[in-house]
Amino acid sequence: MVFLPLQSPVMQTDVAEILLSEKQIQARLDELAAAIQRDYAGKELTVVGILTGSVMFVADLLRRLPLPLRLDNIGVSSYSGATQPTGEFTITKALRLDVRDRDVLVIDDILDTGHTLIRIRAMITALQPRSLKTCVFLEKDVPHTGNTQADYVAFKIPNKFVVGYGLDYREHYRNLPYVGVLRPDIISAP
Numbered sequence: 001m002v003f004l005p006l007q008s009p010v011m012q013t014d015v016a017e018i019l020l021s022e023k024q025i026q027a028r029l030d031e032l033a034a035a036i037q038r039d040y041a042g043k044e045l046t047v048v049g050i051l052t053g054s055v056m057f058v059a060d061l062l063r064r065l066p067l068p069l070r071l072d073n074i075g076v077s078s079y080s081g082a083t084q085p086t087g088e089f090t091i092t093k094a095l096r097l098d099v100r101d102r103d104v105l106v107i108d109d110i111l112d113t114g115h116t117l118i119r120i121r122a123m124i125t126a127l128q129p130r131s132l133k134t135c136v137f138l139e140k141d142v143p144h145t146g147n148t149q150a151d152y153v154a155f156k157i158p159n160k161f162v163v164g165y166g167l168d169y170r171e172h173y174r175n176l177p178y179v180g181v182l183r184p185d186i187i188s189a190p
Contacts, residue, residue: 011173015180019157022177028154033064044068046102051075053109056166057137072097076116104129109166112140114148
């Protein structure tokens with residue numbers, strides 16, 4: 001069987017800088033999974049992934065967790081094709097699993113303003129889980145609304161618009177195996 005490259009050469013040339021290599025990401029996920037495994041040892045975990053940017057992160061992280069777990073996703077939109085959060089918050093897919101009296105771990109792609117995490121926490125808290133923690137792939141070095149913090153953070157990054165490893169720009173670049181910064185002319189193009 002022949003596997004084709006995950007991304008086109010055009011996508012690669014659109015990237016001005018690689019912030020996190022595939023190797024760095026995979027090594028950090030091993031460490032993060034070990035911490036989560038210690039914290040949830042002997043418990044059944046309910047994981048709630050925030051679509052769509054967290055898909056790769058959730059999949060790679062869960063493969064490293066030898067715990068009994070359940071998985072569901074919530075779809076939200078707060079960027080709408082922009083490079084900054086729009087302030088709008090739209091639910092595009094509702095939670096199906098019952099989380100009452102369950103240990104819940106919410107996994108998101110990026111913590112920047114904190115608005116998404118605040119709203120998702122409030123939504124899930126209202127469903128009365130036993131415990132609720134959050135995990136993000138990236139945390140931007142920016143002030144977060146209400147000093148919002150995630151319980152688990154894979155990487156802290158500078159305040160740059162990033163793509164790859166699930167993160168997109170206008171629904172492109174999600175399948176890059178690394179996290180990179182696009183060339184300025186790509187972002188400014190209509």
